[in-house]
Amino acid sequence: MDDLWHYIEITVANLSGFLWTYLLSFILIIGGIFLTIRLKFFQFRFFGHVLHQTIGQTFKKNKHSGTITPFQAFTSALASTAGATNIVGVPVAIALGGPGALFWMWIVALLGMATKYSEILLAIKYREKNADNVWVGGPQYYIKKALGWKWVASAFAFLLMLELIPSVMVQSNSIATQTEDAFGWPAYLTGAAMCVLIALVVFGGIKRIAKVTDKIVPGMVLIYVGVALVIILAHIGEIPGVFGLIITHAFTPISAVGGFAGAGIAEALRWGVARGLYSNEAGIGTAPIAHAAAQTDHPSKQAMWGIFSVFIDTIVICTISGLVVLVTGAWQEVSAEHASNMINVAFSSQLGDVFGGAFVSIFLLFFIITTVGIIIFYGEKQAEYLYGLKTAKVMRVIYILAVLIGALGGLQFIWQFLDITLGLVVIANIIPMLFLHQDIADINDDYMNRVYKEKTKEKKVKLFVEDD
Template sequence: MEIIQEWIANTSNFLWTYVLAILLIAGGIFLTIRLGFFQFRFFGHVLAQTIGQVFKKGKHTGTITPFQAFTSALASTAGATNIVGVPVAIALGGPGALFWMWAVALIGMATKYSEIVLGVKYREKSKDGTWVGGPQYYIRKALGWDKVAAAFAFFLMIEIIPSLMVQSNSITTQVEGAFGWPTEITGIIMCVLVGLVIFGGIKRIANVTDKIVPFMVVTYVLGALVVIFANVGELPSVFALIFSSAFTPISAAGGFAGAGIAQAIRWGVARGLYSNEAGIGTGPITHAAAQTDHPSRQALWGIFSVFVDTIVICTVSGLAVLVTGSWTKVDAADASNMISIAFGSVMGETFGGMFVAVFLLFFVITTVGVLIFFGEKQTEYLFGLKASKFMRVVYIIAIYVGAIGGLQFVWQFLDLLLAFVVLCNIIPLVFLHKEIRAITQDYIERIYKERSGKPIIKLFSDQDQKQNISS
């Protein structure tokens, strides 16, 4: 067993440190350049068309509103990774890991935008009347790579199981420490709450997330800012440490064992990807159900979600543990407690732990609900609608098993399975860059120009415009 676990760990480390890091960063840079740095040049427009349109009702084809698609997608990413995952990355990769999270997010905006563009274009109506889409659909329809599409769906369907276990365990341990509740009780409560949500389908999930997620995000960020500004004098040295340790090894300090550049990149890239899921291909699964008149219009929410998830939430989490020095006070094995220590240093140990535990509970419940939806859609794609209902039960059981700390060997497969999911998605995405560019230029010419009254901005030559951009 130890030999197998060691092989899994070594293989995962190799893939995430070298293969996936190169593919994700190079792929994100490639798409950023081919889209004319769209996420930077049009960021003001992105804000106006996303957060500026929150209360606008959808009038176009789709199952849920654009904002509900955004909050549902954000619910899957704004979870344990943002709160306890960031400290883990810092514990294993040093403060420089935070820099690489930012780098992945900035270029990941183009990646996630591209995924959603294709997800909306190639979506279709399922037997139950809802709109479905995702990488498995655009890989099959646009490229004809049926086996790759099936592999993506299969690996994601299976990957959801260890992901749910890790998510549920992260909250039960926090709740047990903060309130003394047995993990079995918290596990049952989670299963019941998640079941009530997911058995209503994407519409009920969306109705829950569009109310809970914004409140959770705003309140958590405000709480983290209180901690940061209580230690505002440490900010200059903390930022200097982040940038310096991103490119040079950092020595041990307190409970921190030290880290090299490779570790900073490995954990920064991996946790950055876990955080915003750019390149994984989960984003377009929920956005494909949105009411929209153009793929690019809905894809703007993808850019905004990466900004909120990594640039905002992960940053305040990382800065909180760095300015308070909690990252040097515990060993890497207990890194998930760093954020509680950071909040406790300002709010009091008891209240700080309770604050983090409560928000983890809500974050994780919404996260696992959407993750199960992702898994169901992969099962539906592979085996049909009835099989997806059966898989829903399997996922709920996985929540409870993970909550009580069972089958931890399965958890070891999380990074490895996720690596296969990314490989199945990022390569086809790069192959479809011409189509993504053509759809983007069409949006700029027909919608952006009309709304702003500004001259047409060309992202690429007219030759590329011959690509079919119908949706």
């Protein structure tokens, strides 16, 4: 029996490695390049406009169709990405793929901006109201309504619904392990507390989730980035060498050093792409589910929040996390088997063992509560699409129970399939999206020709009048 299980583990690991190192890397990078070209390099040429239309409009009220505000949709989507993947996942990628993995995370992010923008464009265009009079949307809706591929839409929804169960378990286990190491709290106590807190959030639906995330997530991100920058600046002399390592070893192997076992180019690419996707979820199709509920009068206006979220999530937070473990040398001190503890070592080296470990644990706790809350919402929406509102409420309970089981380290054998299931979800979303490239380009062109140019013309007229 042990030999059989060992064979299964090896087979799953090999399949996962092939899927992420070759197939998904190719699809995501080529797909991102293709969408970037179809959008005429929108995320680069109009990044300033994106900032103005997103963070620059944060406190502006609107009365457009939707269930939650554009900013709440953004923080809800960001809540599912800004968390364990950014804080713990980046060191894991470096431990297994070397510093070069961070470079491939950047590439995935820059191209992923076009991918996420495209997903949200389609989600807003093809959204609809459910039986509770709440706006719903996402890949399953635009795949079915725009392409008529009902079985692909159902496959996406079913795979994502299942994939989120081990995803929830991994999230809760990571915080249970952290709090046990930092404070000595029993895993069952952390799991039970998380179940209660998450239930209070998710049983209020997307409106309550949005109200929680728009208050917690921005502050948590700012504090985490601020403290991490203090540590990086304390090692500012290491910065040039660290960037040299990142660029060099994205394209060349790196030898073993200290606790680091060494890595080849394939490992850097595989872990950079996988963790990059995990961190910003561009191509997975989850963020459009949250954004579909936003109040907006044009798909492009809300989709710009997708570009901004990838920038904040990967280019800012993941880079900060990566630099912290690299400049402090923590990546050489901690072995790959304990890579999730690497960020604790990095923070503790500057803040002290007690405060450093406590800081990371507390932030992970808050991040993961908001992350799991929105993940459960995503899972509910898949169950609702497939089987109706009653089944969605049953799945809500199953996900909450998964929080406790994961905290206790139970059913770990299904965690092995997380990468494979997630890979299938990506394929079920990204390929239909590429078939809808003309739809994506048309929506973007409509915004540029009808909305952007009109606003530019109004500004010129206003300046002309003021000069007179």
